[in-house]
Amino acid sequence: MEAAVAPINWTYQPTATNRSTHVFDKEADPFCGRSRLSPCHNFGDPMNRKTTRLITAMLALLTASLLQPSYAKALGYTIEQNTLYTSYGCEMLANTDIPDDTASLKTALDSAGWSGYRYTDTPTNLAWPQDLWESCSTSIYGSGGWSTVIGGLDNYYGDARNLTVFSGHGGDGWMIWGHVNNGECTANLGVHTRVGEMGGGSANFGIWYACSVLQPSEMGSNMWQSLRQQAGFYGEDTDGVDEIRDFFNATVNKTNADAWLDQYVGRPAVIESFSRTSATDCWNTHNGNKLKGNVGNTVLGGAASCGQPQPWYVGCAEWN
Amino acid sequence: MQLYNMLRTSFTTAIILLASSCNQPPTAQPSLHQKALTQSSSLSAFGLTHRVRSASEIADISAKLASVLLGEEISGDESRKSVAAATSAIGLGAFDLQLHPHAKVTYREDNDDLGVINDKVTRDTSSTEDVGLAKAEGIYSTTLGHLLVLGVVTANGWDTSDITRSQIKQGEAAQGQPTTVRIKEYLFTVPRKINGVGVFNAGVTISVHRSGALARIRVFGPTADSVVSKDGLETPSGGGKTIVALVDEPSTRARLQVAYQTAEFETLGMKYFLPDGEGKGGFVALEPSQVYKVSPVLPAIQNGKHLKGKGFYVAYSITSPLADPIVWPRPGVPATPGDSKP
Numbered sequence: 001m002e003a004a005v006a007p008i009n010w011t012y013q014p015t016a017t018n019r020s021t022h023v024f025d026k027e028a029d030p031f032c033g034r035s036r037l038s039p040c041h042n043f044g045d046p047m048n049r050k051t052t053r054l055i056t057a058m059l060a061l062l063t064a065s066l067l068q069p070s071y072a073k074a075l076g077y078t079i080e081q082n083t084l085y086t087s088y089g090c091e092m093l094a095n096t097d098i099p100d101d102t103a104s105l106k107t108a109l110d111s112a113g114w115s116g117y118r119y120t121d122t123p124t125n126l127a128w129p130q131d132l133w134e135s136c137s138t139s140i141y142g143s144g145g146w147s148t149v150i151g152g153l154d155n156y157y158g159d160a161r162n163l164t165v166f167s168g169h170g171g172d173g174w175m176i177w178g179h180v181n182n183g184e185c186t187a188n189l190g191v192h193t194r195v196g197e198m199g200g201g202s203a204n205f206g207i208w209y210a211c212s213v214l215q216p217s218e219m220g221s222n223m224w225q226s227l228r229q230q231a232g233f234y235g236e237d238t239d240g241v242d243e244i245r246d247f248f249n250a251t252v253n254k255t256n257a258d259a260w261l262d263q264y265v266g267r268p269a270v271i272e273s274f275s276r277t278s279a280t281d282c283w284n285t286h287n288g289n290k291l292k293g294n295v296g297n298t299v300l301g302g303a304a305s306c307g308q309p310q311p312w313y314v315g316c317a318e319w320n
Numbered sequence: 321m322q323l324y325n326m327l328r329t330s331f332t333t334a335i336i337l338l339a340s341s342c343n344q345p346p347t348a349q350p351s352l353h354q355k356a357l358t359q360s361s362s363l364s365a366f367g368l369t370h371r372v373r374s375a376s377e378i379a380d381i382s383a384k385l386a387s388v389l390l391g392e393e394i395s396g397d398e399s400r401k402s403v404a405a406a407t408s409a410i411g412l413g414a415f416d417l418q419l420h421p422h423a424k425v426t427y428r429e430d431n432d433d434l435g436v437i438n439d440k441v442t443r444d445t446s447s448t449e450d451v452g453l454a455k456a457e458g459i460y461s462t463t464l465g466h467l468l469v470l471g472v473v474t475a476n477g478w479d480t481s482d483i484t485r486s487q488i489k490q491g492e493a494a495q496g497q498p499t500t501v502r503i504k505e506y507l508f509t510v511p512r513k514i515n516g517v518g519v520f521n522a523g524v525t526i527s528v529h530r531s532g533a534l535a536r537i538r539v540f541g542p543t544a545d546s547v548v549s550k551d552g553l554e555t556p557s558g559g560g561k562t563i564v565a566l567v568d569e570p571s572t573r574a575r576l577q578v579a580y581q582t583a584e585f586e587t588l589g590m591k592y593f594l595p596d597g598e599g600k601g602g603f604v605a606l607e608p609s610q611v612y613k614v615s616p617v618l619p620a621i622q623n624g625k626h627l628k629g630k631g632f633y634v635a636y637s638i639t640s641p642l643a644d645p646i647v648w649p650r651p652g653v654p655a656t657p658g659d660s661k662p
Contacts, residue, residue: 081654081658083651083652083653083654084653085629092618092619093582093616093617093618093619094580094581094582095579095580095582095583095614095616096616096618096629097651097652098629098630098632098651099649099650099651099652100652100653100654100655100656101649103654103655103656104655106656117658117659117661117662118658118659119658119659119661120654120657120658121654122653122654123653123654123657124657124658124660126658126659126660126661127658156662157661168630169616169618169627169629169630170627170629171618171621171627171628171629172625172627174621174627176618176621176627176629186621210629210630211615211627211628211629211630211631212627212628216489216491216499216501217498217499218499219491219492219493219499220493220494220495220496220497220498220499221496224495236615236628236629236630236631237630237631238613238630238631238632238633238649239630239649240430240596240649241649241655242414242430246414246426246428249414249415249416250416250424250426252416253416253417253418253424254416254424254426254437254439255439255443257442257443258424258437258439258442258443261442261488262426262435262437262536262538265507265525265536265538266484266486266507266509266525279492279494282492283445283446286445287443287445310495312494312495313494313495314492314493314494314495315492315493315494315499316445316490316491316492317490317491317492317499318445318488318489318490318491318504319488319489319491320486320487320488320507
């Protein structure tokens with residue numbers, strides 16, 4: 001088993017709680033009086049206390065303003081790339097190998113200041129279906145409902161960072177890997193995969209870069225993910241190797257929706273958005289979010305934790 | 321000011337030229353170059369290239385496209401500054417820029433693909449008016465006329481009798497509910513043809529929002545090294561050569577069926593086939609090919625249903641029966657090795 005990587009909280013938000021607890025609570029100041037660098041605050045003097053609060057608050061604000069941009073820029077990604085389908089245990093037929101179409105996406109993400117990992121089936125065999133299986137053991141998804149032998153690992157991989165990308169073959173909610181891993185070759189959006197919630201819970205945008213995975217007619221079904229947006233195809237498609245990179249780069253100015261629809265104009269492309277409050281809120285997300293422009297790169301929120309049922313949501317979408 | 325005067329003159333000219341056609345129903349639209357497109361009695365090899373354009377050339381075309389899209393002048397000077405700023409760091413190969421608060425430009429050198437959208441229009445998902453297909457097609461026709469008059473697209477080779485009509489749809493669904501659907505945009509794609517033979521992945525796409533506003537304009541595809549005669553026929557600039565097709569479509573289809581026994585395919589017909597990214601250094605001599613879109617059929621996963629996988633294009637020579645076909649995009653191992661797992 002690989003070493004655990006804790007999910008990363010990508011957004012730093014100083015709260016009133018941490019300010020008051022760590023700075024003003026005498027009981028919680030363990031270093032009080034231990035050195036000249038840790039003097040005890042004179043909490044009996046209201047004026048002194050007020051001044052201390054003011055100075056400390058200003059320092060906290062300054063610290064927050066210095067920290068926030070660097071944390072906000074530390075957006076993350078996980079990419080699963082499959083290319084060889086003919087002889088690695090997943091029993092595909094002839095002529096099903098496909099080009100590598102995410103290498104340039106990784107370069108573009110790294111250049112834009114994102115950080116993350118791209119796992120490939122060849123030569124390392126490190127793209128695994130379990131990377132997108134729900135890891136929560138008490139869930140009906142992933143390891144809980146589908147297989148009690150091989151557990152999901154989305155808390156380490158597919159649901160550990162903002163953007164998650166699968167590239168390979170697929171259809172009707174299924175994603176298909178080229179190399180078998182622990183006896184498995186597939187992940188199903190409605191059965192195995194719960195990104196944006198439960199274990200991991202850090203993804204906010206999913207790209208299912210395979211044919212026919214997302215059906216607009218099934219937006220209200222179990223196929224949805226707890227993401228702000230997901231994009232893919234509802235029919236058979238043929239992709240150039242740099243198109244997904246071009247999509248990402250276009251989102252510096254265009255919304256994700258415009259960039260996706262433009263990149264795959266005349267082809268069966270679909271992009272879906274989600275809200276837990278209203279259709280209006282859903283369309284606001286759909287009409288505003290930009291990956292490279294860093295608009296809306298936060299988790300959807302209000303997600304189910306381990307074992308909880310799916311909360312109410314509304315989806316909105318556009319497709320060519 | 322010079323550009324503005326040119327645009328103003330061009331708009332006026334375009335409106336005069338197309339005034340009659342705009343008032344007619346779509347089925348009665350005259351084909352702008354029907355005469356040329358129906359005179360393909362012989363086939364020729366042509367030089368094709370994905371043009372490598374200068375920054376100022378891209379800027380000028382962008383300004384014209386944006387002017388047509390927005391219905392207001394977009395300065396060429398401003399456009400040049402924007403393009404220069406956008407490309408200073410990343411080069412000309414592919415870039416995205418904002419030319420106007422609502423005009424977003426995308427350029428991709430690999431297919432000489434230049435598109436402009438008005439995102440005030442494309443992001444209108446709430447308006448209720450729908451002008452309908454017929455009126456939208458009239459708007460498309462007028463817009464194409466503007467592009468022709470302004471010289472944004474070549475004056476020859478647009479087969480308006482063979483446009484592809486598609487739509488962008490929008491939908492909503494709450495948890496457990498069916499999706500409600502409505503039309504958002506009407507798209508019209510005019511294919512580029514040389515004497516009636518299509519050029520692969522080349523054309524003009526114009527999108528009209530259901531409100532009747534122009535939403536997107538995109539011009540894309542290779543450029544032919546040709547001259548146009550008075551009767552509208554294109555001939556190769558350097559003389560080129562006339563070819564005789566020795567292989568018919570059933571023969572190439574038979575080769576395809578043998579090579580891809582577990583695949584489904586779509587016949588795209590005879591085309592000049594220059595894959596994206598090729599021919600950027602200059603003209604490549606190309607004969608027409610028989611082109612197919614191939615979709616591999618995957619083993620059944622659920623309920624015995626077979627899925628179709630990511631596809632590719634296969635182009636067969638029509639003059640050399642045994643020549644290897646061109647396959648694009650070509651499958652292969654990862655371009656760069658993947659990361660290790662932490």
